[in-house]
Every structure is written in C-alpha cells, then in structure tokens.
Amino acid sequence: MASWSMTEPAFSPRAPRPVRLLVFAATLRRDSLNGKLAALAARIAEINGATVDLVTMRELDTPSYDGDDERETGIPPGAAALKKRLDDSDAFVIASPEYNGSMPGVLKNTIDWTSRFRPQPFDTRHGLLLSASPSMTGGNRGLWALRVPLEHLGARIFPDMFSLSMAHKAFAEDRLADDPLQDRLDRTIAAFVSLVEASTHYHCLKRAWVEFLGEPPGMGDDRVDPIAGA
Numbered sequence: 001m002a003s004w005s006m007t008e009p010a011f012s013p014r015a016p017r018p019v020r021l022l023v024f025a026a027t028l029r030r031d032s033l034n035g036k037l038a039a040l041a042a043r044i045a046e047i048n049g050a051t052v053d054l055v056t057m058r059e060l061d062t063p064s065y066d067g068d069d070e071r072e073t074g075i076p077p078g079a080a081a082l083k084k085r086l087d088d089s090d091a092f093v094i095a096s097p098e099y100n101g102s103m104p105g106v107l108k109n110t111i112d113w114t115s116r117f118r119p120q121p122f123d124t125r126h127g128l129l130l131s132a133s134p135s136m137t138g139g140n141r142g143l144w145a146l147r148v149p150l151e152h153l154g155a156r157i158f159p160d161m162f163s164l165s166m167a168h169k170a171f172a173e174d175r176l177a178d179d180p181l182q183d184r185l186d187r188t189i190a191a192f193v194s195l196v197e198a199s200t201h202y203h204c205l206k207r208a209w210v211e212f213l214g215e216p217p218g219m220g221d222d223r224v225d226p227i228a229g230a
C-alpha cells in the first residue's frame with residue numbers, strides 16, 4: 001500500500017533530464033579551428049545544462065558514396081556511428097569549415113550515407129550550425145550551403161548561425177578573445193539549448209515549432225528516394 005508522510009510533498013515534480021547534444025567539427029585536420037570552436041560550444045552547452053557527446057569527424061568518416069557498395073556491403077561504419085549518435089541525442093551542433101564557398105565533401109558524403117537509414121536519422125532533429133575560418137567571412141557561405149541538405153532531410157536548423165572570422169587569431173585559452181563575440185556565442189548556444197529543451201520536454205512548444213515550419217514530422221521521408229529493397 002502506498003504510504004504518505006507529512007515530511008514528503010504529496011506531489012513531487014521531477015526535473016526533466018538534461019538535453020543531449022551531439023557536437024562535432026566537420027574536418028579531419030588536427031589542430032582544426034572548427035575543432036576548437038566545437039569544443040568551446042560543447043563547454044558552453046554544458047554550462048547551460050546539456051550533456052554533450054563530442055565526437056571527431058574521423059569517427060564519422062566514410063568512403064565515397066557508391067550505390068553498388070551500398071547494395072553489396074551495406075552502409076559503412078562511419079555513417080552507422082553518426083546514425084547511432086544522432087539517435088542517442090536530442091539535437092546536433094556542427095562546426096564546419098567552408099571549402100570554396102560550400103561545405104566540405106567529407107561532411108556531405110557522410111550526410112548522404114547516413115540519409116540511407118530508415119527511419120532517416122536527421123528527420124525532425126534540431127541542429128545548430130557554426131563555422132570558423134581564417135577569412136573575413138568566417139565560413140558563413142558554407143553554412144548556407146549546409147542548411148540545404150539538412151533541411152531537405154527534415155532537420156530543424158536553428159535560424160541563428162555563428163561564423164567566426166579571423167579564427168586563427170580569435171581564441172584565447174578556453175574562450176574567444178573578443179568579449180562581445182564570446183557573448184554572442186554564449187547567447188546563441190543558450191537559446192538553442194532552450195529550444196531543444198522545450199521541444200524535448202514540452203510538447204506544446206514542439207507543436208508550435210512544427211506549425212512554424214508548416215509541415216508535420218515525417219514529411220522529410222517523402223522527399224528522399226526509398227532504399228531499394230528496404
């Protein structure tokens with residue numbers, strides 16, 4: 001029989017679990033500027049109450065997409081790793097270099113392979129895009145290019161993005177040297193974590209987000225060719 005004591009509240013609301021973020025930099029390079037930005041973003045997300053799975057692109061790297069390989073040997077381990085980590089997360093953060101005004105091939109290739117799983121792992125997942133570059137534009141054009149495949153796959157890409165220009169001179173120890181820039185990064189990540197928290201734990205707000213985009217969850221599947229024989 002359930003017991004009740006004067007010392008315990010009759011109703012004890014439990015705090016929701018922390019939101020889980022997958023964070024990675026879309027570069028294979030050691031000493032990567034985007035790797036530094038990803039690590040900084042991970043720390044800020046943790047300060048804002050999230051738990052973080054910080055992974056390197058090396059763990060997600062895949063051979064060039066080949067439909068024959070897919071039919072004969074299936075989807076490669078790098079894409080399977082990304083699918084599992086997306087499945088285990090509420091949202092993702094990518095810090096991506098810009099190559100020739102677009103996203104790096106290594107990232108697009110992994111996205112293409114990962115999109116072959118069903119259910120398709122990007123669908124309805126929230127994402128935040130960051131970039132770092134030694135250039136004055138900070139790699140921002142690459143992020144606009146990156147939005148296209150991710151939104152095509154049904155990911156809810158956060159409207160604000162953060163691009164760090166002159167990134168080779170921008171870091172000071174474990175923060176950005178420029179205080180207003182650090183403040184902008186802090187606020188962008190705090191707002192993203194809040195949205196993910198609302199979407200994960202408070203479904204009325206999730207519905208509002210979907211209505212804003214104008215399509216229900218699952219619509220992304222209709223825009224992608226079905227896997228032959230699946």
Ligand SMILES: Cc1cc2nc3c(=O)[nH]c(=O)nc-3n(C[C@H](O)[C@H](O)[C@H](O)COP(=O)(O)O)c2cc1C
Nearest residue numbers: 027029032033034035097098099100101133135139
């Ligand atoms: C093939 C190639 C193309 C690049 N194109 C651009 C570009 O369009 N815009 C830009 O800002 N930087 C460009 N860069 C410079 C990269 O931003 C720079 O190498 C950066 O440090 C790469 O990111 P990482 O440090 O995280 O590896 C390019 C670099 C390479 C190797």
